[in-house]
Amino acid sequence: MxxxxxxxxxxxxxxxxxxxxxxxxxxxxxxxxxxxxxxxxxxxxxxxxxxxxxxxxxxxxxxxxxxxxxxxxxxxxxxxxxxxxxxxxxxxxxxxxxxxxxxxxxxxxxxxxxxxxxxxxxxxxxxxLKVDYRAAVGAPAEDVVLHTSCGARREMGTRTHGVALVDALPGVRRIEHEHESECCGFGGTFALKHADISGAMVKDKVAAACATGAGRLVSADCGCLLNIGHAARFQQAPLEVEHMASFLWRRVNGKAAGSAK
Structure with a gap:
């Protein structure tokens, strides 16, 4: 980057x-x-x-x-x-x-x-835009963990941007987990070509996120969210996933993501 x-x-x-x-x-x-x-x-x-x-x-x-x-x-x-x-x-x-x-x-x-x-x-x-979300109110308090895709972390510095935005939100506590810097195993076609390795990686990712006690994982990359979310459901793990855009909108709007009002 x-x-x-x-x-x-x-x-x-x-x-x-x-x-x-x-x-x-x-x-x-x-x-x-x-x-x-x-x-x-x-x-x-x-x-x-x-x-x-x-x-x-x-x-x-x-x-x-x-x-x-x-x-x-x-x-x-x-x-x-x-x-x-x-x-x-x-x-x-x-x-x-x-x-x-x-x-x-x-x-x-x-x-x-x-x-x-x-x-x-x-x-x-x-x-x-230099947004200021510190005055956002209305959504209940919650604990979250973040996940940043490998490419986003290396090439765009997305993790630091996401951390700054999430940490400024009232009522949100961001918890770091042991496997936060590691790949979720998706890697585009990697998950298809090396399914066993990919499955083991995402299993570790889900376990580390759940170990924090947070019930939600937020990421800015849909491929990772699909992989982690499907793995969590398959494992019956208590972990919901949400795209960063929807998470931020829900917090600053005080309403469910996808709601315009």
Whole structure:
């Protein structure tokens, strides 16, 4: 992860919703929009967007990943920030899209310019909008643990952003667990290719989270949430999972995630 200079708060932004949120957790995408609109922003959602290309890229198929990225380079034409409610997808767009076009100068310039406008949601809320949630009231007190995907931690610094936002929320106690810095075992196609290893890793993750006594795990990456949440249900463990966007909206809005009012 590299340090970056943050712009002043804009009036308009793009949302890159990610394919996993679109297919499995659309409420998290809606709650991300609500968090941004709460700060007075107009949110634009280009309908042609799809996957960031990370599954193909991490599986050793750069040509397929390049084709996915190329189909979207012109969708975010205005000089507005591109906010991504996924640290791993934001990392793919910010750090790897320019690399995919290293031998294509025209598209490399487009990818590099776009990459400079890509922000993970927590990062954007904290450093660009400088949100202040200390006055949020209405939701009951609760203990939570955090999980940060490997890519989000390394490439976007998502953990530090999430910690800062959660720690500022009234009534929320964040508890660290022994396996917080470890992979949950999802790793995209890793979970398919090495199912036994993946299963053992997520079992350790769930056990460590439950050992804290917290009943909720919060993360900014849907792939990890699907993996941890399904494992917890399979193990009949007392652990609910929630996307960071929905968690923040629920806490600052005082209502259930997915509720606009």
């Amino acid at each position: 590299q340090d970056r200079d943050y712009p002043t708060a804009p009036k308009q932004v793009y949302l890159f919703g990610t394919c996993v949120i679109d297919l499995f957790m659309p409420e998290a995408g809606l709650d991300a929009v609500r968090l941004l609109e709460r700060e007075g922003l107009t949110v634009h959602f280009p309908r042609g967007q799809s996957c960031c290309g990370q599954p193909a890229y991490s599986s050793g198929n750069p040509d397929e990943a390049r084709a996915v990225a190329l189909a979207q380079l012109d969708l975010f034409a205005q000089p507005w920030p591109v906010v991504v409610p996924s640290g791993s997808c934001a990392g793919m767009m910010r750090h790897h899209w320019p690399q995919l076009f290293a031998d294509d100068p025209a598209n490399a310039a487009k990818a590099q310019e776009l990459a400079g406008r890509v922000y993970e949601l927590s990062e954007f809320l904290l450093h660009v």
